[in-house]
Amino acid sequence: xxxxxxxxxxxxxxxxxxxxxxxxxTMVIGWEKGALPYQSTPVMIRSAEDVDKLIWxxxxxxNLSTYLIDYIYTDEKVAIFAKGCDTRAYNRLIQDNRIKxxxxxxxxxxxxxxxxxxxxxxxxxxxxxxxxxACKECRYPNPxxxxxKIGEDVTPWCTERDFSDVEAIEALSADxxxxxxxxxxxxCIRCYACRNICPACNCTSCIxxxxxxxxxxxxxxxxxxxxxxxxxxxHVAGRCIECGQCEMVCPSEVPIMLMNKKFIKDIDSLFGAxxxxxxxxxxxxxxxxxxxxxxxxx
Amino acid sequence: xxxxSVETVKDTAENFExxxxxxxxxxxxxxxxxxxxxxxxxxxxxxxxxxxxxxxRVNPQFVIRAFQRGIDGVLVAGCHPGDCHxxxxxxxxxxxxxxxxxxxEYMGIDxxxxxxxxxxxxxxxxxQQVVTEMIEEVKAIGPNRKLRDDMKxxxxxxxxxxxxxxxxxxxxxxxxxx
Numbered sequence: 001x002x003x004x005x006x007x008x009x010x011x012x013x014x015x016x017x018x019x020x021x022x023x024x025x026t027m028v029i030g031w032e033k034g035a036l037p038y039q040s041t042p043v044m045i046r047s048a049e050d051v052d053k054l055i056w057x058x059x060x061x062x063n064l065s066t067y068l069i070d071y072i073y074t075d076e077k078v079a080i081f082a083k084g085c086d087t088r089a090y091n092r093l094i095q096d097n098r099i100k101x102x103x104x105x106x107x108x109x110x111x112x113x114x115x116x117x118x119x120x121x122x123x124x125x126x127x128x129x130x131x132x133x134a135c136k137e138c139r140y141p142n143p144x145x146x147x148x149k150i151g152e153d154v155t156p157w158c159t160e161r162d163f164s165d166v167e168a169i170e171a172l173s174a175d176x177x178x179x180x181x182x183x184x185x186x187x188c189i190r191c192y193a194c195r196n197i198c199p200a201c202n203c204t205s206c207i208x209x210x211x212x213x214x215x216x217x218x219x220x221x222x223x224x225x226x227x228x229x230x231x232x233x234x235h236v237a238g239r240c241i242e243c244g245q246c247e248m249v250c251p252s253e254v255p256i257m258l259m260n261k262k263f264i265k266d267i268d269s270l271f272g273a274x275x276x277x278x279x280x281x282x283x284x285x286x287x288x289x290x291x292x293x294x295x296x297x298x
Numbered sequence: 299x300x301x302x303s304v305e306t307v308k309d310t311a312e313n314f315e316x317x318x319x320x321x322x323x324x325x326x327x328x329x330x331x332x333x334x335x336x337x338x339x340x341x342x343x344x345x346x347x348x349x350x351x352x353x354x355r356v357n358p359q360f361v362i363r364a365f366q367r368g369i370d371g372v373l374v375a376g377c378h379p380g381d382c383h384x385x386x387x388x389x390x391x392x393x394x395x396x397x398x399x400x401x402x403e404y405m406g407i408d409x410x411x412x413x414x415x416x417x418x419x420x421x422x423x424x425x426q427q428v429v430t431e432m433i434e435e436v437k438a439i440g441p442n443r444k445l446r447d448d449m450k451x452x453x454x455x456x457x458x459x460x461x462x463x464x465x466x467x468x469x470x471x472x473x474x475x476x
Contacts (some may be wrong), residue, residue, distance in 0.1 A: 226405070227445075230362060263397060285393070289390055291379065293392050293396070296399075297392065297395070
């Protein structure tokens with residue numbers, strides 16, 4: 001079984017070539033080398049001649065499952081390479097009825113944790129780059145669902161979620177908490193990169209694109225930004241697969257996962273442990289209820 | 299009384315009159331509030347009741363929006379679990395608001411400003427008691443300054459004299475009527 005980056009990359013190219021030549025898939029989505037050493041960007045390959053563009057390295061962070069949404073109403077059959085988090089996103093999208101299993105081929109790739117590209121940009125060339133924040137806490141590096149798989153499963157390096165950062169905020173006083181979030185959300189430029197990259201943010205129309213509806217204006221100020229932050233966190237509550245893409249793409253370094261993890265923590269403690277996207281049979285916590293939910297509103 | 303005059307009164311701490319928004323479910327809490335009225339139960343006039351078809355109609359964004367636009371406290375109230383006119387609406391309310399209550403606290407909003415309660419159509423006295431207690435609590439902690447959309451809502455409405463003074467002190471302004 002191939003296990004090194006080079007071996008897996010080689011196998012990726014072979015599989016892509018095979019799928020495209022046989023016509024089993026009309027397109028393969030993988031990663032190609034970006035402009036900088038610490039960038040690997042998604043690539044859509046339609047011809048077997050182009051498979052050499054495909055790469056597999058420590059910066060293939062971007063979740064490819066979300067691209068499947070764009071092809072749901074076409075005749076294409078799309079193959080994607082998927083890490084553990086990508087397959088969880090895939091399950092979530094299937095659950096949300098945003099993609100169709102019969103129109104896609106998932107090629108699972110066990111992941112050893114991606115490197116933090118933001119840190120890599122700051123460090124000198126050749127220096128040891130730390131693991132990306134979300135990857136540090138990853139408990140599902142192996143694909144949870146796949147049609148084909150490359151490489152052997154890896155042993156997860158993290159067994160339990162670390163909520164110490166959420167607890168640190170919870171321990172602050174109300175005014176300190178507010179000052180903290182205010183300082184974070186005044187940095188936000190409302191580029192919506194977090195929304196666009198998020199596999200849980202898959203609505204056909206987003207309330208933040210409808211400024212005329214009065215929900216949230218296009219003003220970039222602390223109040224509206226915080227509205228945006230809380231609302232988006234609530235919309236992905238129970239559906240967040242903790243891939244940490246939102247934080248990775250944020251140009252202002254807003255700790256978005258701190259917000260998402262708070263919901264995850266509360267859902268776990270109130271409604272029982274839930275892991276989004278592990279399978280397609282467990283409903284999302286906010287899409288159903290239990291009559292025995294905790295009662296606090298009497 | 300115009301909105302501006304309310305703001306002016308509100309800003310002096312000793313005369314602070316909180317604005318409380320109550321999202322009342324049509325079938326239970328609205329009837330409960332009605333019963334409080336027909337039973338001549340007194341409660342302070344700081345509440346604004348907004349009738350919704352079901353407590354699960356209350357999108358958590360409504361609550362944040364209310365705080366942004368100058369409300370000092372929000373009460374979301376509906377039928378007791380099991381009594382929902384639509385059978386299961388309030389069970390969804392319960393799940394959502396258990397989470398959003400905690401999130402508001404996490405954002406630094408005082409939990410005293412934001413409550414969810416089950417008030418049935420027969421619980422006129424409970425409606426009176428809940429809103430009275432809430433108004434007293436919010437009065438004690440003062441006006442809400444957090445999450446406020448100050449671009450749109452003027453917190454300190456200047457008096458006419460102040461506006462005139464500021465215009466006069468601005469030498470760039472040419473008074474055409476002079």
